[in-house]
Amino acid sequence: EDQVTQSPEALRLQEGESSSLNCSYTVSGLRGLFWYRQDPGKGPEFLFTLYSAGEEKEKERLKATLTKKESFLHITAPKPEDSATYLCAVQAGRNFNKFYFGSGTKLNVKP
Amino acid sequence: SQTIHQWPATLVQPVGSPLSLECTVEGTSNPNLYWYRQAAGRGLQLLFYSIGIGQISSEVPQNLSASRPQDRQFILSSKKLLLSDSGFYLCAWNSRGNTDTQYFGPGTRLTVL
Numbered sequence: 001e002d003q004v005t006q007s008p009e010a011l012r013l014q015e016g017e018s019s020s021l022n023c024s025y026t027v028s029g030l031r032g033l034f035w036y037r038q039d040p041g042k043g044p045e046f047l048f049t050l051y052s053a054g055e056e057k058e059k060e061r062l063k064a065t066l067t068k069k070e071s072f073l074h075i076t077a078p079k080p081e082d083s084a085t086y087l088c089a090v091q092a093g094r095n096f097n098k099f100y101f102g103s104g105t106k107l108n109v110k111p
Numbered sequence: 112s113q114t115i116h117q118w119p120a121t122l123v124q125p126v127g128s129p130l131s132l133e134c135t136v137e138g139t140s141n142p143n144l145y146w147y148r149q150a151a152g153r154g155l156q157l158l159f160y161s162i163g164i165g166q167i168s169s170e171v172p173q174n175l176s177a178s179r180p181q182d183r184q185f186i187l188s189s190k191k192l193l194l195s196d197s198g199f200y201l202c203a204w205n206s207r208g209n210t211d212t213q214y215f216g217p218g219t220r221l222t223v224l
Contacts, residue, residue: 004154032211043117043201043215044155087154091211097143097162098170099213101154 002027006088006102013109016077021086021105024070029093033071035064036087038104044087047073078109113138117202117216124223130175130189132219134202137183142204144185145213146177149199161185162207197223 007022025033032051036044048057050066057064061082063074073086085104092098114137124130136142143162147155157170159177167177174193178186185202199220203213 034212036215041199041218041220043218046212046214049212089155089213096211097145097160097168098157099145099155101147101156103152103154 002090002092002098002100004088004090004100004102006086006105008105009103010106011108013075013078013107015079015109015111018074018076018078020075021073021107022070023073023088023102025088025090025100026069027090027092027100031091031093031096033066034089034091034099035062035071035073036089038085038087040085047086075107078107080109080111083107083109113204113214115202115204115214115216117200117219119219120217121220122222124192124221126194126223127191130187130192130196130221132187132200132202132221134185134187134216135183136204139183139204139206141182141207143207144179145203145205146185146187147201147203149201149218151198155201159187192223194223197221 004025035047038044048064053068055066061076065072085106087104088102089099116135145160146158149155161167161179176188201218202216205213
């Protein structure tokens with residue numbers, strides 16, 4: 001069964017304290033893995049798409065990496081404005097209209 | 112650039128009442144359209160997706176239905192709401208020619224009392 005698991009569920013960091021969020025997946029024929037940021041009461045905001053193992057993408061303090069079984073979202077020197085829930089999703093190759101989402105990691109960065 | 116709209120932003124409805132949520136996309140043609148529901152602290156659950164006018168695929172059997180009367184309009188409906196229909200409803204789109212990254216609307220918060 002296709003599945004996406006994110007860990008930890010919640011993460012508290014001090015401003016400047018770097019860390020990583022994990023997204024592990026089991027899917028037949030990965031077509032793409034996606035990271036989103038979601039602020040309370042708002043729709044998810046697209047961050048990255050990764051297609052193949054070994055691929056990396058960066059945006060400001062965020063860097064996403066992909067292996068054959070998991071993806072990491074690395075946050076370097078986070079700021080309070082990075083506080084949000086980060087969602088991971090995968091798209092399977094056999095039905096590319098189906099996207100499987102994890103339950104997210106709620107990040108809280110304290111000043 | 113593309114923009115996706117949802118309305119209403121919030122809705123409080125009694126049990127047994129009907130529902131209509133609307134989603135429209137601007138700045139693109141022939142998009143794939145999706146309806147998701149997000150329960151508190153949970154991931155997104157795919158409800159329906161559409162690859163064209165009148166073409167709807169249902170992912171979860173329930174008392175909700177979806178329609179696509181126009182190319183860039185997607186409607187989520189119910190004849191009689193249940194308490195369990197409460198949640199945050201999100202509409203999303205992606206390109207027909209590049210069916211990967213989805214882009215989400217601002218969402219509708221539905222509370223059924």
